[in-house]
Amino acid sequence: MANVQEGIDETFADIVELESMCRFSDCRHETEPGCAIKAAIAGGELSAERYELYKNLGKENTRNYALKKQVSKWAKAYKKNSKRSMWD
Numbered sequence: 484m485a486n487v488q489e490g491i492d493e494t495f496a497d498i499v500e501l502e503s504m505c506r507f508s509d510c511r512h513e514t515e516p517g518c519a520i521k522a523a524i525a526g527g528e529l530s531a532e533r534y535e536l537y538k539n540l541g542k543e544n545t546r547n548y549a550l551k552k553q554v555s556k557w558a559k560a561y562k563k564n565s566k567r568s569m570w571d
């Protein structure tokens with residue numbers, strides 16, 4: 484699971500950082516007071532659509548997302564080293 488979290492953190496680093504600034508560490512960014520995510524969306528610093536995407540990825544699609552990232556990473560590496568066998 485560590486790799487999944489790393490991938491998400493990298494792509495949504497700004498959102499992860501905002502989450503860490505919420506008043507409550509277990510903030511769900513819904514009705515909690517002192518929520519940095521809601522403040523950023525209200526202030527136009529964070530796109531609500533992008534946050535929705537992050538939220539959805541965090542739930543059921545995390546595994547698919549990580550898999551896609553892994554596949555594209557592998558494909559890039561494979562293209563780079565196309566003369567070598569991928570099983571080396």
Ligand SMILES: [Zn+2]
Nearest residue numbers: 505510512518
């Ligand atoms: Zn929050």
